[in-house]
Each structure stands twice: as structure tokens, then as C-alpha cells.
Amino acid sequence: MIQLVWFRMDMRVHDNPALFHACQQGQPVLAVTCLTQQQWQQHGLGQRKWQLLINSLHGLQQHLHDLNIPLLVLNSGDFHSSVDDVKALIQRLASSDMPVSDVNFNLEYEVNERKRDIELQRWCQQQNIGVNKFHDQCVIPPGEVVTRQQQPFKVYSPFKRAWWQQFDRYNQAPLAIPQPPVDAITPDLQDIVKELSAALPAAENDPLWNCHELAVHEQLEEFLQHRARYYADTRDFPASPGTSSLSYALSLGLISPRQCLYTAWQKNGCQLSGGKAGLASWINELIWREFYRHLLVAFPQLCKHHAFKPETEGVPWRTSAAAERDFQAWCEGKTGYPIVDAAQRQLLDTGWMHNRLRMISAMFLTKHLLIDWRRGEAFFNQHLVDADLASNNGGWQWSASTGADGAPYFRIFNPTTQSQRFDSAGEFIARYVAELATLPAKSRHQPNSLECQQNQYPTAIVEHKFARQRALDAFKQTMAEANNDAVQPSLIE
Incomplete structure (x- = not known):
């Protein structure tokens, strides 16, 4: 047998x-x-x-x-x-x-x-x-973290508190490498393997992403030993190597979430919160990952391109020729908003995007350009080395205000102020938007028309104040219609 x-x-x-x-x-x-x-x-x-x-x-x-x-x-x-x-x-x-x-x-x-x-x-x-x-994709299996009414959580914070309460039941050390089977594979079975097995396509080394399991374990250990101590303070700054960069390995299963969480929990004095701020913050991110997986099981419509909040299915996303030009500019990192363009070019160059930038870029597409989140989700899915349906969908719907989040739709990031806050010296912008690298740091966040012309950089494709109001009007109209309120139609395009 x-x-x-x-x-x-x-x-x-x-x-x-x-x-x-x-x-x-x-x-x-x-x-x-x-x-x-x-x-x-x-x-x-x-x-x-x-x-x-x-x-x-x-x-x-x-x-x-x-x-x-x-x-x-x-x-x-x-x-x-x-x-x-x-x-x-x-x-x-x-x-x-x-x-x-x-x-x-x-x-x-x-x-x-x-x-x-x-x-x-x-x-x-x-x-x-x-x-x-x-x-093996969650520390606590989907369906085990529910409300007192035995319903799935729809917002992260109460989910996290309930997850903490369940943790002791499921917390265990990662499994070791198994012992080799006592009974050896017979020559007959070896012959069948040779007969039926296809050849693996050739491996191609990617210097940015190591696919050797032991190297991934070393990467986890190095992060927890050093950079994790400052994670809470540095995780939002894309110019700094403040994150673990393990998302690709988790998405491929090169390392288990239990391995990550258990090791961090131990190094944090067997605490999920408190203890060392950096470790507690990283543990929190791992629980976010679990939350999105639990949602995927509880609400399978998320796998079918549906909005988590049904009332937002009616948002009048732009579909005109102008919207298509805007979408292509976003894809190529040519929107005229330097932090958005740097984020998009990082994705195209490396196959990865810093998490803070994912929120900025996704919110820009959905709120500033009023383009359907599904298009952005698909673009990320195509280019990310850590592409993962649960996390990608969860992040995009969070940014688009269609997902599992208690915040109202009028949360709209200003990409320029986000840039000034999280890349104050314009270091990350200079790294990926070479046209602006010679500008003074302050000018890199929002170059004027002359600076754009001189450096062959596009001017902003949409003005922030106008775009913000357009998004607010679109969502307000949609919410009113969903509530069967009579509203006057507004011009969205």
C-alpha cells in the first residue's frame, strides 16, 4: 500500500x-x-x-x-x-x-x-x-473564529480579538521534517514514476526572490532577529527595507504561516500583543492574512468578482475612452502623481509592491480615477510574485470601500500628502521615477508644470480636489439608491 x-x-x-x-x-x-x-x-x-x-x-x-x-x-x-x-x-x-x-x-x-x-x-x-x-494556510481554520451568533466576522478588529481568544487551542510548534519512510520505493514504482512523470520546465534564477526552502527559513530568522525590532516604525516607509519580504514565500507555500507566527510569538515572549512593538505589529499583519482567508471561505462570492458589500455593486465606475487612457497611464506609472508612479514601476520592475504603496495606488485608481477595483485587482494579480486571491482581493476591496471594513466610503487618501509623509525625502520616488531624481526633495512629491516639462514627466492626469468630490458624489448616489432614496442623477464622467 x-x-x-x-x-x-x-x-x-x-x-x-x-x-x-x-x-x-x-x-x-x-x-x-x-x-x-x-x-x-x-x-x-x-x-x-x-x-x-x-x-x-x-x-x-x-x-x-x-x-x-x-x-x-x-x-x-x-x-x-x-x-x-x-x-x-x-x-x-x-x-x-x-x-x-x-x-x-x-x-x-x-x-x-x-x-x-x-x-x-x-x-x-x-x-x-x-x-x-x-x-496549512491558516493557524486557526476558517469557520472557527465566529461571533456569538455563530456568524463570520465582517470587520477585522473584532475578528482579531476573537482570534486571540482561540489561539491557545491551535497554537503548536511547527512540524519537523518527517522521517524518511521505512519501506523504500520499489524499482517497479520508480519505473512508473519515470514513465508517467513529465519533465519540470527549467529553473530560472531570479536574484530578487529565492525559492529554496532553507534560504526562506534563514530570511525569516534574519528578519525576526534584526529588522522586526523596528518593524512598527519602518513598515510604512517604502524607501527603507523595513518589511520581511516573505509574502511571495507564503503565497507559494515555501514557508507556513504557522512557522512565521509561532517563531515571532516565541521571540515576543510568547505574546501576541504587547511585548516588542515591532514583533507585535508583524504578528498583527499575519492575523490580517488569516482574516482575508476566513472571509474567502465564509463568503465564496469573493472568488467570483463580487463586491463584499452588495450595495456597492452599483458604483458607476468610469468606462469611457478617457477612463481607458487613465487606466493605461496608471498601469505604466505615468499618472503625474510621483508616489503612484513609483509604486507602479516598482511592481513592473520587481514583481512586488510595498504594502503602503498598494493602498495608495489602489485608492488612487478606484477613488481618483473612479475605475473598477476589479481591473486593478487583475493587474496586480498578473504582476505580483506574491499574487494571492484572498489578500489581493481583500486589499483592493478595502481600498475601494467595497470590502470588509467599517470605515465609510469617504476615506480617500491624498497621494501627495501620503508621499510627503511616508517618503519625505523623495528617496523612493527618485529610485523608480528617474525623471524626478535631480529635483529637490520637496519638489519630487508634486512637481510643477515647468518641472514636469523640463524633466519629460507627465502632468497630473486628474486634480485631487475634483477627483475626491467626484468619488464622493458617485458613492453617495450609489448608497442612496441602495437605500431606495430618491436622488437626482449626477454627472459622473
Whole structure:
């Protein structure tokens, strides 16, 4: 009998519940992964993150080999095909007198992924094959943090307080690397792996993003030992290396959220709040990540491009030719707002954007340009190396005032004052908007028309005061209509 482990976005051997469980059963372990590139493209994910996934699989394959576990690679196309391919693999093994005893995998929470897993589980039950499912994307599983009325939380702060209360129940040390299976993989099974396994596409080193699991662990340790001490003070300043830069590794499953949170919790004197301000602040960000995953399960419409607040579905987003020109200027970092343009160019250059800048850029697109948040969400999804539906959707809807947030729609960042506050010396702007690097620091935040002309930098595509009022009018009208109030139509374009 064989234990089959299906790897998805959990590219690691440390703290991997599905792998650990399979290795405890005293049976040979076979790993499988499905390269669903067509599904990847349907979900709008970009080539850069796809390459990081491939790089991660190369490292995983070597780590599993060291544990005497072969990794079989299937070119499945999409999720539906992946289920058929795993079924065919199980049937092939059974016909060779190597039946699968159990299928083990870590759960994913998106709608399509859940449908895939339900389909496989039903088939396995018909075949009397065990299915062992594990939570590894959240420290506390979705559905376990609810209100007194057993309803999901819709706002972060009360969710966090309830999450704290549940933490002791689920807090445990990360799982170690499992011991290699006692029973070795037979030559016959090795032959099947060679016959059925596709070759992994070539790894391509990305100097910005290391896809080796051990290096990611070292990155976590280095951050917690040094920069985390100042995280609360530096996390909002994009010119400083104040963040962990681990979001890409979490999104690929190169490291588990439990590994991150447990290690930070220990270093903070076993406290979630209080203790060292930097560590407590970073722990808070990890809980934000959990919140968005819990929302994804409680409100599956978030996976289907719907606004969390139904009443905001009627916001009259701009769709004219002028709006399209504005959207392209935003995509290319040519809006005439230096902090927005620097943020967009950082994304295009590196595949990553600082979190403060994500809020500024997203709010600029949705409030200043009044362009549908879904378009911005899709653009980020295509370019981010840490692209992740729960966090990306949550962040965009927060910025657009359509999401899970108690603040009213009239929260609208002024990008210039945000720039002056969080990049006071214009250092980050100079780094990514080279046209403005020779200007005095104060001028970099809002160059005048002559400075723009001399430095071949675009003037602002929209005036802040006008844009703010336009957004307020659009949301006010939408809210009134949602409440069945009679209002006079207003000119939005």
C-alpha cells in the first residue's frame, strides 16, 4: 500500500501536515504535483510567479528525493484535468499491485480549488481510498473564529480579538521534517514514476526572490532577529527595507504561516500583543492574512468578482475612452502623481509592491480615477510574485470601500500628502521615477508644470480636489439608491 501526497501551493517539507502524516503511516510515500498552467492563465496569474513556482518545485523535488520520496509531475492543464490525472495515476498503481491506501493534501480555500478537492474525495470514497485533508494556510481554520451568533466576522478588529481568544487551542510548534519512510520505493514504482512523470520546465534564477526552502527559513530568522525590532516604525516607509519580504514565500507555500507566527510569538515572549512593538505589529499583519482567508471561505462570492458589500455593486465606475487612457497611464506609472508612479514601476520592475504603496495606488485608481477595483485587482494579480486571491482581493476591496471594513466610503487618501509623509525625502520616488531624481526633495512629491516639462514627466492626469468630490458624489448616489432614496442623477464622467 502507498501513501500519496498531492502537493499544491505548499512547496516545502518543513511543517507540511499532509506530508508529515503520510510519512507516519509506515508505508512508501509517493508525491505528485499537477502543472495546471491553463488554469493558472484562466485565473490571470503572471509568468513571473509561474517561474517562481517552477523554481520552487525544483527545490521541493530535491528535498523529497533526500527523503526517499519521488515527485511525479503531471501536465494537467486545468483543475478538472488534474482530478482525472490523479485518478488515472491511482488506477495505474492499483493495476501494478501497488494500491494507494490514502490520498493526503493540504486544503486550498478558493471556490475552484474546493470543487476540485470535493470531486476527488467523492471518487476516492467510492474506491475505498482514504482521504486526509489538512489546514496549512491558516493557524486557526476558517469557520472557527465566529461571533456569538455563530456568524463570520465582517470587520477585522473584532475578528482579531476573537482570534486571540482561540489561539491557545491551535497554537503548536511547527512540524519537523518527517522521517524518511521505512519501506523504500520499489524499482517497479520508480519505473512508473519515470514513465508517467513529465519533465519540470527549467529553473530560472531570479536574484530578487529565492525559492529554496532553507534560504526562506534563514530570511525569516534574519528578519525576526534584526529588522522586526523596528518593524512598527519602518513598515510604512517604502524607501527603507523595513518589511520581511516573505509574502511571495507564503503565497507559494515555501514557508507556513504557522512557522512565521509561532517563531515571532516565541521571540515576543510568547505574546501576541504587547511585548516588542515591532514583533507585535508583524504578528498583527499575519492575523490580517488569516482574516482575508476566513472571509474567502465564509463568503465564496469573493472568488467570483463580487463586491463584499452588495450595495456597492452599483458604483458607476468610469468606462469611457478617457477612463481607458487613465487606466493605461496608471498601469505604466505615468499618472503625474510621483508616489503612484513609483509604486507602479516598482511592481513592473520587481514583481512586488510595498504594502503602503498598494493602498495608495489602489485608492488612487478606484477613488481618483473612479475605475473598477476589479481591473486593478487583475493587474496586480498578473504582476505580483506574491499574487494571492484572498489578500489581493481583500486589499483592493478595502481600498475601494467595497470590502470588509467599517470605515465609510469617504476615506480617500491624498497621494501627495501620503508621499510627503511616508517618503519625505523623495528617496523612493527618485529610485523608480528617474525623471524626478535631480529635483529637490520637496519638489519630487508634486512637481510643477515647468518641472514636469523640463524633466519629460507627465502632468497630473486628474486634480485631487475634483477627483475626491467626484468619488464622493458617485458613492453617495450609489448608497442612496441602495437605500431606495430618491436622488437626482449626477454627472459622473
